[in-house]
Amino acid sequence: MSTNGHSMRDRRPEGVRFGKKSALSLYGWQMQRRKFIELLVGAGLAWPLAGYAQQSKKIPRVGVLWHTGSAAEEDIYLTVLSKALSDLGYVDRKSVILEHRFPAERPERFRQLARALVESKVDVIIAVAGIAGKEAKQASSTIPIVLVADPDPVGNGLADSLAHPGGNVTGLSLMAVDLSGKRLGMLREIVPNLSHFAIVVDPRDVFSARIRAGYENSAKAQGIRTQVVDVASPDDIEPAFAAIARDGFEGAVVIGPMLLNDRIRVGSSALAHKIPVLAGVSEMVPHGLLFSYGPDIPDYFRRAAGYVDKILKGAKPGDLPIEQPTRFKLVVNLRAAKVLELTVPNSLLVNADEVIE
DSSP states (O other): OEETTEEGGGOOOTTOOOOHHHHHHHHHHHHHHHHHHHHHHHHHHHHHHHHHHHHHSOOOEEEEEOSSSSTTTTHHHHHHHHHHHHHTTOOBTTTBEEEEEOOTTOHHHHHHHHHHHHHTTOSEEEEOSHHHHHHHHHHOSSSOEEEEEESOTTTTTSOSOSSOOOTTEEEEEOOOSOOHHHHHHHHHHHOTTOOEEEEEEOTTOGGGHHHHHHHHHHHHHTTOEEEEEEOOSGGGHHHHHHHHHHTTOSEEEEESHHHHHTHHHHHHHHHHTTOOEEESOGGGGGGTOSEEEEEOHHHHHHHHHHHHHHHHTTOOGGGSOOBOOOOEEEEEEHHHHHHTTOOOOHHHHTTOSEEEO
């Protein structure tokens, strides 16, 4: 049927007239458009997923609460700790972020910095000094805390026991048999006329009281008179040794982190006033002390890195026993002995782990 000479099949709206060839062309364009959109969608999904995978691999953050005021002052131990962690695969700023904090021996700064580390949500806190462990524990009961050379973690209320610490604290303790008597015996081998002994101590360090008492008891048992000499700041070190020399002491011991940190001034003052001085920490000896006998403190930092590794891999700190010293190190300074005009007997030298000549 036709109208005005046109068949009904030709009556199409304007703009929709196309032949078979045009229809195939449109179909091809639609298929290409669909593939393009699928590529965009696929790429759009891939990019966020890749970003998510990178973000999900969280780099652990380890806070280290030191004792002194700078990295330079902690150089010996900081270097040992960093290497020990690196040997276990934890390279700073690559596979771990180390947040070092230096309280400069100020009690209020220990508290502030411990709280700041907790608020920043670090994964583990390494507490170097006794007061660092105390403040870290008060700041958090959940973030794992690794003690380094804490004087008495059980007595200080940081752990239930050494074998089963419980809670969030583990690490290494200095608590061991009292070595004061053995050290005094060694000093008497070098200074046979030892009768008056000075106990040089930082009165601000509450953890030194037990060590001081050990020396007082051991000296009394050996018939040696003792006197406590308080050194509350680095500026008090030289005047204290001047007074010790003036009052006729034949020997002395230095106790406490502040005196360890200022070991150069301690050693130079001891030599300047001709005072034989012993210590429990070998890092003090090269600067002018006569000898040391005690735990290997750098090794404590190596072992602390092992605790961090276990905790970051899922171990609970309360299940990791707190270790005590198992090896004691004797270091003798023959250079200091020469300045002091003393002779170190061979019985000590043959048993020394290190002799400074």
